[in-house]
Amino acid sequence: AQSVTQPDIHITVSEGASLELRCNYSYGATPYLFWYVQSPGQGLQLLLKYFSGDTLVQGIKGFEAEFKRSQSSFNLRKPSVHWSDAAEYFCAVGLSGTYKYIFGTGTRLKVLA
Amino acid sequence: DTGVSQDPRHKITKRGQNVTFRCDPISEHNRLYWYRQTLGQGPEFLTYFQNEAQLEKSRLLSDRFSAERPKGSFSTLEIQRTEQGDSAMYLCASSPTLAGGHNEQFFGPGTRLTVL
Numbered sequence: 481a482q483s484v485t486q487p488d489i490h491i492t493v494s495e496g497a498s499l500e501l502r503c504n505y506s507y508g509a510t511p512y513l514f515w516y517v518q519s520p521g522q523g524l525q526l527l528l529k530y531f532s533g534d535t536l537v538q539g540i541k542g543f544e545a546e547f548k549r550s551q552s553s554f555n556l557r558k559p560s561v562h563w564s565d566a567a568e569y570f571c572a573v574g575l576s577g578t579y580k581y582i583f584g585t586g587t588r589l590k591v592l593a
Numbered sequence: 594d595t596g597v598s599q600d601p602r603h604k605i606t607k608r609g610q611n612v613t614f615r616c617d618p619i620s621e622h623n624r625l626y627w628y629r630q631t632l633g634q635g636p637e638f639l640t641y642f643q644n645e646a647q648l649e650k651s652r653l654l655s656d657r658f659s660a661e662r663p664k665g666s667f668s669t670l671e672i673q674r675t676e677q678g679d680s681a682m683y684l685c686a687s688s689p690t691l692a693g694g695h696n697e698q699f700f701g702p703g704t705r706l707t708v709l
Binding site for chain 1: 596597624626628633634635636637638641649651684686688697698699700701702703
């Protein structure tokens, strides 16, 4: 069955430090890949997406992600974290033949001042 | 603001009662989705509409759940005979129909349901 794994439930980083959030998927073909952020009381906001082409994609708020087919991974990175980045981050995949997304369980990011 | 809106934002009900939630998608989007999110989990797909046609339903959508999108615009999600296990955040999303398969889904703020 298709699945999305976010191995880190919680991550704490200091403001200004770099960040990498991990995402692995299980699917026979290359899926459509997304990263969303969810702040308390807010809806899910799309950070970036990968459909095809260049495997390094740039998103909003200074985030980027790299698709690695050999590792079935789509890790999210940011070179310097800001306190406002504290939120929950979800990786999602879209599969061929359906328009639904499958989400990971999320990674909650805490930023220390 | 022309984002996805959901009403109500919060609903507290007693076990056994029926509840109905409404979602208004972005006006030019003809795809509409419902997801459920429980504490500590990512959203789980419930159902999807293309215009007024309900094209896909998850096995999570038991016979107590029904969703409609009668005119291809807003949608309602009804839960009959609510159970405590139905307590969750119910998320609605919409997307346009563009070439290329999956398009970005735009999410609403959700309706938080608490069943006592």
